[in-house]
Amino acid sequence: MEYAGPYLHEVPGQHERRCWLESLERTWEFFLYSSTYLGAAAVGMAYISCLIQGAGFSLPVATTLGLVVFSVYNLNRKTDEAEDALNHANRHRITSTFSHPLLGMAVAAYMAALCIAGLSGPAAIAVAVLPLAAGLVYSLPFLPKVSGYRRLKEIPVCKNLVVSFAWGFSFSLLPVTMLGIEPGPASLLVFTFIFCWTFIASVIPDVRDRAGDAATGVLTIPVLCGVKGTRVLLTAFNLLSAIILAILGTGLLSAGSAAVIALSLVYSQGCILAIGQTHHDGFICDVVSDGQFLVIALAGFIFMWVM
DSSP states (O other): OGGGHHHHTOOTTHHHHHHHHHHHHHHHHHHHHTTHHHHHHHHHHHHHHHHHTTOOOOHHHHHHHHHHHHHHHHHHHHHOHHHHHHHOHHHHHHHHHTHHHHHHHHHHHHHHHHHHHHTTOHHHHHHHHHHHHHHHHHHSOOSOGGGTOSSGGGSTTHHHHHHHHHHHHHHHHHHHHHHOOOOSHHHHHHHHHHHHHHHHHHHHHHHHTHHHHHHTTOOOHHHHHHHHHHHHHHHHHHHHHHHHHHHHHTTTOOHHHHHHHHHHHHHHHHHHHHTTTSSOHHHIIIIIITTHHHHHHHHHHHHHHHO
């Protein structure tokens, strides 16, 4: 009976609390690694895009972009399984365990997004399809072997540029095509803002994943420049982004929108300075950086209400 000894002193209800905490942890992991968290952040990004372009929150736009982001990143996981197995064991465990359900959800989500966008016409559908097309182009091995590369994402910086252009165009133009907003300087500002943020946000996880990327032949900026060099480059890029956005926003932005963009730049710089400095790179990448627009959207709501 010695094996039962430890259980004699167990606090009543301790087992139930432990099971509840384990269940909560598993739920959080699924929410985070199934790209549902990214989809939620995309809703915040959609709100900021509409805000800067002079429109209020649009449920159809936010829903479409949230579904598109959820779908594209889940589909992308299917082509990145080798890298994920090396770089991100927890995410790989979730995406491989729920591989078939997540694939079905991703397809259904994109179909739903296209249906919603379709209510606004073919231009909205074209914009909604752009991220999927970009994801396929940079993930699939279609390059000739003579080039030395099989996928666009293996070409240094190409992955970051393709992703940045795709999200920049989608988040700036979908409100235009779905809400009838006149494209103009505000749309260009939103494109630049989202492009610059996405470029930084796409490089930050590469710092964490540099060992696995190097092992699989993916030459990212951190693989080529190291952690310190990447931090310097991203800081310079963030500063240049601030200058360009300030020029584009002069005489155009409201005080609330200007405050939102400034806060986002500061937030991004915090992520740049933090990555590679602690043992919590996973948290910085997957929660803090990827969830930036949850914070920025909340700040935008408060700024617009106060100002």
